[in-house]
Amino acid sequence: MTRPELSPAVGGGGRTEAVLSRLQLMVTRKLDGLLQGDYAGLLPGPGSEAGESREYRPGDDVRRMDWPVTARTTMPHVRRTVADRELETWLAVDLSASLDFGTGQWLKRDVVVAAAAALAHLTVRGGNRIGAVVGTGGPAGDGGAGTVLRLPARNGRKEAQGLLRAIAGAPVRPGRSDLGALIDLLNRPPRRRGLAVVISDFLAPPEQWSRPVRKLRFRHDVLAIEVVDPRELELPDVGVLPVVDPETGELHEVQTADPRLRRRYAESAAAQRAAISTTLRGAGAAHLRLRTDRDWLLDMVRFVAAQRHARTRGTTR
Known part of the structure; x- marks a missing residue:
């Protein structure tokens, strides 16, 4: 199967614009076609x-x-x-080197950019503001989060497109951003109550980022978007498989023909993902998992529908 061209970080500015335009068209058609209503956000915020x-x-x-x-x-x-009409949305976007990986239809980085595009579309169509902090790995920098790009919250489609261009074109550096420190940047300075969204693969240990998420939840509605590739959940039986750690460049060879190895790998991966879900749920955050081998837009729509249904029954978590 040929992987669709979505990654805008490769190539010139013209290609980035073309890719983002196609992505925006895809998001607009599907979200506006499936999500009806005057105010369609990813979380039915409680308002004030x-x-x-x-x-x-x-x-x-x-x-x-x-x-x-x-x-x-x-x-x-x-x-x-009653839900507020003016909502300020902030994104904490993790673009560590581990996101430059994918064996499905997309790279994980593609899904991160696509999720940000969907959030931007849902935010600005109501006249609301959206901003972001983007971690791109590298040495410790802004508050320990590594190299960080700050994008102030603004309203309007033109400003939202500029934010997406900045996210899509952010260079990925070797190393991993400190996800906890990146999330903490949404707490400093204190911002008006709104929606805080963390987009990451959450491969950092939960003890590194659980406390910042709980702290963020005191003031904001929090949505955690976890991006997963199927090969992170189980290994195929393909013999000796060369594996490169995208954050360190280290090369390892794995004998995938060993059924015990594949079983241990799947069990460890399942335990890791369960720990992520448990930690996010304990912190009070809504949790949306997007996969590189699935229709991420359809998964978003299903998530919104489930959240709205839960809201009418008295719970949104």
Whole structure:
């Protein structure tokens, strides 16, 4: 199968513009065709304007408890809120060297850029602002996060396209960004309540980034987009497989014909992904997993539908 041309980081500015234009067209057609409604965000944010009260359901945010109604009825109630129209969205985009890998239809880096494009489209169409901090590996720099590109929050399609061009054209350097330090950049300086999105493969140890995610959740709705390649979950039986670590350049040869090795690899990968899911859920973040061998846009649409359905039942996590 021929992999579609999506990676805009390779080649000149003209090719980057062409790739982003095709990506924008794809996002616009599919999201606008499948996500109906005046305000279609990836998370049905609670907003700040008070609405009606309803009975508490397991999973509701206890910070929205309506204590006067609870005391009057002797039944726990929560206060509904009306979603804000003006939303500020911030992206923490991890473009460490490990993202330059893919054995499916796309590279993981492609999916990261595509997810950012979908978020930008959903954000700016409501007149909202979007900004980003982008970690590109390299030596420790901005707050320990490595080399970081800061893109201030602005509204408008032209500004959103500029943000996407900057993300797509960001050079990837050897080494791994400190994901925890990158996420912490969304906490400094304190920003108005909004949506914070972390896009990464989350291969860094959870203890490195779990606390910054919990801290971010105190003020913002948090969405974690995990990008996965199928070969990170299981090894095919292809004999001796040369494997290069994209972050260190080290070359290893793996004998994939060994069924015990493949089994241990799959078990370790499953345990790693389960730890990521558990940590994100414990931090209160919504979790969306996108794969390089699947229709990532369809997975996004399904995620939005599930979040909205959960919201009507009283929980969004």
